[in-house]
Amino acid sequence: MTLTPTTLFDTALRGVLLALLLVLALVLGRDRPRLPAARAGALLALGLCVQVIGAMPLFEALVPRGWQAPFVAVSIGNGVLFWVFVQALFDDDFVLRPLHVVTWLAVAAVAALNCALVAGSASVLAPLTMGVQRAVPLVFAVLAARAAASQWRADLVEGRRRLRVFIVVTGVGYSVGMLAVRLASPRGQLSDLSATADVAMLLLIVAVVAWRMLRLAGSELFPAAQAPVTMPAMTPEAPLKEEAVAPAPVEAPPPPAAAEPPPPPEPAPDADPAEDRLAEALQHAMAVDRVYHREDLSIASLAAQLSVPEYRLRRVINQRLGHRNFNAFVNGFRLAEAMAALADPSKRELPALTLALTAGFQSIGPFNRAFKAATGLTPTEFRKQKLAES
Template identity: 45%
Template sequence: MLLLGLLAAWLWRDQRRARAARLGAGFSLGVAAYVLCAFPGFAAWPMALRAPLLAASAGNAVLFWLFASALFDDEFRSRRGHALLWALPAAGGALNCTGVLARQAEILVGHGITLVTLGFALAALAQTLSSWRADLVERRRWLRGFIVGAGGVYTLVTMLGRLPGSGAGGGPPGTGLADALLLSAIVGVVVWRLGGVGATPLLPLDEPAAAVDAPPPAAPFEARAADTPVAATATPPDPQEDRLLATLQRVMHDERLYRQPGLTIGALANRLAVPEYRLRRLVNQRLGQRNFNSWLNGYRIADVRAALADPAQAEVPVLTLAMDAGFTSLGPFNRAFKAETGTTPTEYRRLSPQEQSAPGRLGLADG
């Protein structure tokens, strides 16, 4: 428990610019509360102590889901509704220790908290898996595997043990503390890995920098300074990697391979005749990208922006331009375009050429 508190303090002190770190600190404290709730004799503690600990323990599955979302989705943003999602099971956990509910109501609330815990734990695992293939940060990919493996096994074992039980806790006697200690060990490994030293920051910051490999709309397929390494290192240049980077630039800028619908990093690696891990490392470390799909969409959106600014294509429907650029449906394209430019494609088309390229207004024009 003390270790979890120290880990939470470390995350808050050294990594607080990252939303995932703040949520991770809260999650660590929630697990510490869960450990305390599992201590023998906890039921005899004063209610003023038990209520906040049970609240933190009951709402911690929501924090786990938010933590996984913030850690593995670079575009994640906190919303006010997230606090409400945490407050509902937390209130149930605190209410169950007050003695104001009938015994049957306590049992129902306890089972409800268990089901909520299971649901959010599975949602966190689904979030962890959803963009695994497109993740370019190698250390973060390792963390996904650990969370899916260890977290999945823990969730299934503990939830299956709790559901048949009675009361708010349920499960065979004596298993609560063992579950809590196992969860503490899992969280300790996760937080330890978050603090590992690496060339690429593991935690996305609250305000991520603009994409460094996004082609400008006026000349979207020319070689750019952004295609050079994002930071100088002591490692001497690798001629083989330089050749791979030049080939990647050619197929993306000249052949416009990004226009291929459903292009995956595996398909691109096959096209370049290199192992997938080498391509991930190149795009991550040389181009500063964290997610393959976001990097790919930067090319596609720049393609559409150039077409929208072209008077000769003024009558071409936006959907046609999006499909030609490689998008497979209008909804995801509109969301990606709005996120990159701050405006819808239709509104963008109405802007003057000066407004379309104004620095500070449209994401791809910056830098």
């Protein structure tokens, strides 16, 4: 294969992209090694490194098809990794499950089989397996877009909200565009020009995402590590009052209910008086009116009730009260009320489901998961422990 200016330019772009991806993987793996989003991001960056090498026209022309199989497997599997990364990045409660690993392995195995044995053969499996391989990028791009778009309005971190939009638009656009180009190419291989356009687009997307991720503060992009909280034993001299349940202004899980609603946070010297009034109105709506009992409560409906734009309410909850997600903020109040009720001897006969529904949870499953994450105990274990101490 003759080295042309286009080939040299393509190689240079790939070198820059590889360096950027390796730096991104190193930073994510070094700074947040235990967070699912950082792990998924580092793996995706490494997977894209393999994809960048395997998609080089020179590599495709000179390396036997059988030896290309691992590169093709990883490249197609990157669609699954992208989906996992988006879920982990935008869902603070995301947990990597065996299903994610099995899905990646299955997709990679199909792609490797196609490259090594099926492609170009007369096998009856060729239409099926090649159809699956071609559908993978589109299917997982749509799934990733859905994950990024889901509960977008509940995200209180403005920088992360903008990153959602960019990832949805560019991720789906890139996947669909390159799928169309490969379908129109002989044997699915890219021409020199389309390969260079591919790496240029990918370099632009990765550069913007890396810049945004590294520019955002760690607390904005990733959730802080939290330890389970416990509730102090109730005593007859200091009973908890149901009508004054409210968590402190920190990310869920909240502390136990207090005897009286806590005062609004002290305003900073340069605080906006309008935001002070909004914080007070929000405190009253949650702790006194207990609007968190409403099943249909959303950032939009609460903003309408308080007669303020959504962006102002999001800013107060995020920057003044320290919450990253509206649903987590609301569930903090619900958990605090449920914890107080479970520790109340006068309610020992009421089922945990009744107390969960009363607090505003819509079913027992989400309540149990949120309760376990907040306390390290199931509702039943928590109740036994607190009633034994009372």
